[in-house]
Amino acid sequence: HLRTSPRWYGDETLTLMIGKSLFAGAPADRSLKISFWHPSYTYQPGYAWVAGMMAAITGGDILGARFLNVSLALTIALVLFIFGRKHLGYWPALFAALLFLTYDQTVIHFRWIYPHNAVALGFLISVLALMRASSPRADWTTGAGLGLAAFCHPLFAHGAIAAWLCRLKRPRAWIRMAILPGLVLAAS
Numbered sequence: 281h282l283r284t285s286p287r288w289y290g291d292e293t294l295t296l297m298i299g300k301s302l303f304a305g306a307p308a309d310r311s312l313k314i315s316f317w318h319p320s321y322t323y324q325p326g327y328a329w330v331a332g333m334m335a336a337i338t339g340g341d342i343l344g345a346r347f348l349n350v351s352l353a354l355t356i357a358l359v360l361f362i363f364g365r366k367h368l369g370y371w372p373a374l375f376a377a378l379l380f381l382t383y384d385q386t387v388i389h390f391r392w393i394y395p396h397n398a399v400a401l402g403f404l405i406s407v408l409a410l411m412r413a414s415s416p417r418a419d420w421t422t423g424a425g426l427g428l429a430a431f432c433h434p435l436f437a438h439g440a441i442a443a444w445l446c447r448l449k450r451p452r453a454w455i456r457m458a459i460l461p462g463l464v465l466a467a468s
Contacts, residue, residue, distance in 0.1 A: 292393035299332030326431030353390035395432040402429030419456035427460030
């Protein structure tokens with residue numbers, strides 16, 4: 281029932297329309313060229329393009345883009361379980377994954393076309409990396425999660441500030457955490 285439940289929401293309709301335009305090679309919202317920093321469409325192009333691609337796979341239908349978001353929820357649950365085991369243990373990680381999948385807000389929001397859903401995956405990757413001691417691998421992983429979030433929504437800045445505060449006493453980590461999100465922002 282992804283196509284019809286929940287009912288279509290205004291923001292997801294805009295994201296779907298812009299995603300389909302981007303995938304077709306036209307960065308525009310009808311007659312308005314998209315800058316990705318304009319109040320008309322403040323989300324970043326990465327998520328919208330992927331949503332447009334998924335819609336194209338299903339013949340331009342909302343079903344494809346909504347399936348993308350369901351896949352994001354399943355990916356988050358899998359990441360919570362696999363990587364959470366290292367920090368939490370088997371049963372707490374399994375509980376966290378199942379709790380995430382059954383939480384009513386997850387069931388609703390991860391059926392809609394929201395860039396925030398991909399930001400959630402990016403933030404989860406960053407948080408799990410920040411739970412480890414600062415090292416090049418942990419810091420690059422944090423940057424990759426922030427890069428994924430920046431690929432989707434300007435609100436990645438909240439996670440970037442939190443990550444910087446977590447590594448405040450490790451200036452070497454700052455560059456590793458900032459390169460990927462910086463490249464994404466420069467590209468947009």
